[in-house]
Amino acid sequence: MLTKPKWLFPVLALLPILGLYGCIRVYPIVETLRLSLYQWNIISRRKPFVGFANFIELAGDPLFLEAIFNTTIIAFSVVMITIPVGLALAALINSRQGLRRSGFYEASVFLPHVVSLVPAAMAWKWIFDARLGPLNALIGLIAIPAQSWLFDPVLSLLCLIILCSWQAIGYAVLIFLVGLKNVPDALYEAARLDGASSLQAFRYIAVPLLKPVMLYVSVITLISSYNIYAQAFVLASDVQGAPGHLVRVLVLDMLENSFRNYRVGYAAAEAVILLAIVLILTGAQFRLFRDRSRA
Amino acid sequence: MSESDHLAGGAGQSRIAGLVIDAILCAVSLMMLLPLVFLISNAFKTPPELLAWPPTIVPHQPTLENIVSVLRETPLFHWIGNTLIFATLSTVSIVTTSAIAGYVLGKFDLPGFTVIFGIIIATAVVPFEVYMIPLYLNVQSAGLLNTWPGLLVGYLVMSFGIFLVRQYVMASIPDELLEAARVDGAAEGWIFLWIVLPLMRGPLGALAVLAFFQAWTAFAWPLVVMTNKETYTLEVGLALFQTGFTVDIGHLSAAAALALVPSALFFSLMRRNFVRGVASSGLKE
Numbered sequence: 001m002l003t004k005p006k007w008l009f010p011v012l013a014l015l016p017i018l019g020l021y022g023c024i025r026v027y028p029i030v031e032t033l034r035l036s037l038y039q040w041n042i043i044s045r046r047k048p049f050v051g052f053a054n055f056i057e058l059a060g061d062p063l064f065l066e067a068i069f070n071t072t073i074i075a076f077s078v079v080m081i082t083i084p085v086g087l088a089l090a091a092l093i094n095s096r097q098g099l100r101r102s103g104f105y106e107a108s109v110f111l112p113h114v115v116s117l118v119p120a121a122m123a124w125k126w127i128f129d130a131r132l133g134p135l136n137a138l139i140g141l142i143a144i145p146a147q148s149w150l151f152d153p154v155l156s157l158l159c160l161i162i163l164c165s166w167q168a169i170g171y172a173v174l175i176f177l178v179g180l181k182n183v184p185d186a187l188y189e190a191a192r193l194d195g196a197s198s199l200q201a202f203r204y205i206a207v208p209l210l211k212p213v214m215l216y217v218s219v220i221t222l223i224s225s226y227n228i229y230a231q232a233f234v235l236a237s238d239v240q241g242a243p244g245h246l247v248r249v250l251v252l253d254m255l256e257n258s259f260r261n262y263r264v265g266y267a268a269a270e271a272v273i274l275l276a277i278v279l280i281l282t283g284a285q286f287r288l289f290r291d292r293s294r295a
Numbered sequence: 296m297s298e299s300d301h302l303a304g305g306a307g308q309s310r311i312a313g314l315v316i317d318a319i320l321c322a323v324s325l326m327m328l329l330p331l332v333f334l335i336s337n338a339f340k341t342p343p344e345l346l347a348w349p350p351t352i353v354p355h356q357p358t359l360e361n362i363v364s365v366l367r368e369t370p371l372f373h374w375i376g377n378t379l380i381f382a383t384l385s386t387v388s389i390v391t392t393s394a395i396a397g398y399v400l401g402k403f404d405l406p407g408f409t410v411i412f413g414i415i416i417a418t419a420v421v422p423f424e425v426y427m428i429p430l431y432l433n434v435q436s437a438g439l440l441n442t443w444p445g446l447l448v449g450y451l452v453m454s455f456g457i458f459l460v461r462q463y464v465m466a467s468i469p470d471e472l473l474e475a476a477r478v479d480g481a482a483e484g485w486i487f488l489w490i491v492l493p494l495m496r497g498p499l500g501a502l503a504v505l506a507f508f509q510a511w512t513a514f515a516w517p518l519v520v521m522t523n524k525e526t527y528t529l530e531v532g533l534a535l536f537q538t539g540f541t542v543d544i545g546h547l548s549a550a551a552a553l554a555l556v557p558s559a560l561f562f563s564l565m566r567r568n569f570v571r572g573v574a575s576s577g578l579k580e
Contacts, residue, residue, distance in 0.1 A: 096317065
C-alpha cells in the first residue's frame with residue numbers, strides 16, 4: 001500500500017472551503033475597500049479613481065450625517081438600557097434558580113430576541129400607532145396628550161430604541177446568566193460569613209467578576225445596533241402607504257445611495273465608515289478587556 | 296436546590312424578598328410578552344373589537360376572517376416555504392464547511408494555517424452589510440438574481456462557526472484518539488467521518504440553530520436579491536406587504552402572527568442550543 005503524504009488530507013479538505021470563503025467573503029470585503037476610492041455610477045461605463053473624494057463628500061452630506069447621528073444615538077441608548085436592565089433581570093432570575101418558575105422567566109425574556117424581526121416590529125408598530133395604538137390611550141390615562149410617535153423625528157427614534165432594547169435584553173440576560181453561574185459559590189459563602197447582605201454580595205462579588213462579560217455584551221449589542229435596518233424599514237413605512245417619516249439609519253442610507261441613486265462608490269465609502277466604527281468598537285473592547293485583566 | 300434560595304448565591308433570603316422578586320419578574324415577563332400576545336390576539340379580532348379600549352387579550356368573538364383573507368391575498372405559505380428551504384440549505388452549508396475547516400485548522404499544523412485562521416477571525420467582525428454591495432454586483436453579473444444560488448451566496452459560510460468548531464476540537468478531542476486510529480490504518484477521511492464528527496454533535500447542534508436563525512431573520516440581502524413576489528422570503532414578503540395600501544390592523548396582525556408563531560415555538564425549544572452556542576463563544580477562558 002502506498003503511504004499518502006501527511007499533508008494531503010488537510011489541504012484537500014480545506015481548499016474548496018477556502019476557495020468559497022475567498023470568493024464570497026474576502027473578495028467582497030477587499031472590493032468594498034477598493035470601490036470606496038472610485039466614483040462609479042452603475043449607469044456609466046467609466047469608473048474614475050477619485051481617492052478620498054467620496055469620504056470628503058460624505059462628511060458634508062446632510063443625509064449621511066443624519067444617518068450616522070441617528071444610528072449612534074440608537075446604538076448607545078440601546079446599550080445604556082440593555083446592560084443595566086439585563087444585569088438586574090439576570091440577577092433576579094438567578095436568585096430564583098432551581099424553581100420551576102425561573103424557566104418561564106428566562107423563556108419570556110428571551111423570546112423577543114428570537115422571534116423574527118419583521119413580525120415583532122409590526123406588533124410594536126400597532127402599539128405606537130397614533131390613532132389606534134394602546135400607547136396613546138395609555139398615556140391619555142395620565143393626561144398626556146396623544147403623540148404621533150412614528151411621524152415625529154425625535155419620537156420615532158425613541159420608538160426604535162424601545163423596539164431594539166426589547167429585542168436585545170433577552171440576549172444580555174442569557175449571557176449574564178451564564179456568567180453568574182460561573183461565579184464560584186465559595187465566594188458568596190465567604191461574603192455571607194462576613195455578614196454581607198445579598199445585595200452587597202452581588203454588588204461587590206458578582207458585578208466585578210462580570211465586568212468582562214458586560215464589556216462583551218455591550219460591544220456585541222453596539223455593533224448589532226449599528227447594523228439595524230429591518231426595524232427601521234418596518235416602523236418607518238406608513239400603514240396607509242404614504243411614506244411615513246423615515247428614520248434614517250446607516251444601512252438604509254447606504255442601500256439608498258447604492259440602489260436608488262446608483263452611486264456604488266459612494267455607498268462603498270459609507271460601508272467602509274461602518275466597518276471602521278465596528279473595528280474601533282471591537283478594538284476598544286480588547287483594550288478595556290486587557291486593562292481589566294491586568295488590574 | 297432548596298426554596299431558601301440565594302440572590303447571586305449565598306446570603307439568606309426571606310420569604311418576603313422571594314415573593315417581591317417573583318412579583319417583579321412576573322411583571323417583567325408579562326411586559327416582554329405583551330406585544331406578541333396582542334399581535335396574536337389581534338389576528339382573531341373583528342374590526343370593531345380592534346378599536347375597543349382597553350384592548351382585549353382574549354377576543355370576544357374570535358374570527359378566522361383575517362387569517363383566511365391574508366392567505367387569500369398573499370402567498371404567505373409560499374414565502375414560508377422559501378424561507379424554510381433557504382434556511383435549511385444555508386444551515387447545511389455552514390455546518391458542513393465549519394465542521395471540516397474547524398477540524399482541519401484545529402488538528403493539523405501546516406505552514407500558513409495560522410495566517411488562514413487569522414484572516415477568518417479578522418473577517419468575522421465585518422458585518423454583512425459592509426460587503427453586501429460588491430457581492431450583489433457579482434450575483435447580478437452572474438445572472439443569479441432571483442435564484443436560490445444567488446440568495447444563498449451570502450449565507451454559505453460563517454466565520455464564527457469555524458472558530459467555534461476549532462475551539463471545541465482543540466479542547467475536547469484528544470490527539471491520542473486520532474493517532475490510535477491512524478496506527479490501526481484508518482484513512483483520514485474515515486477518521487473525520489466516523490470518529491470526529493460524532494464527537495462534535497454538541498457544538499454542531501448549537502451552530503445549526505444559530506445558522507438557521509441567522510438565515511430565518513435575514514433581511515437586507517434577500518430584500519435586494521429576491522425581487523419577485525414569488526421568490527420573497529417571509530421577512531421580506533411581510534415587510535413589503537405591510538407597506539401596502541392597507542390600514543387593516545387585523546390583516547397585518549394575522550400575517551405577522553402566522554409568521555411569528557412557528558419561529559417563536561422553534562427557537563424557544565432550541566433555547567438550550569443558543570445558550571451552548573453563545574457560552575462557547577470564548578466567554579470562558
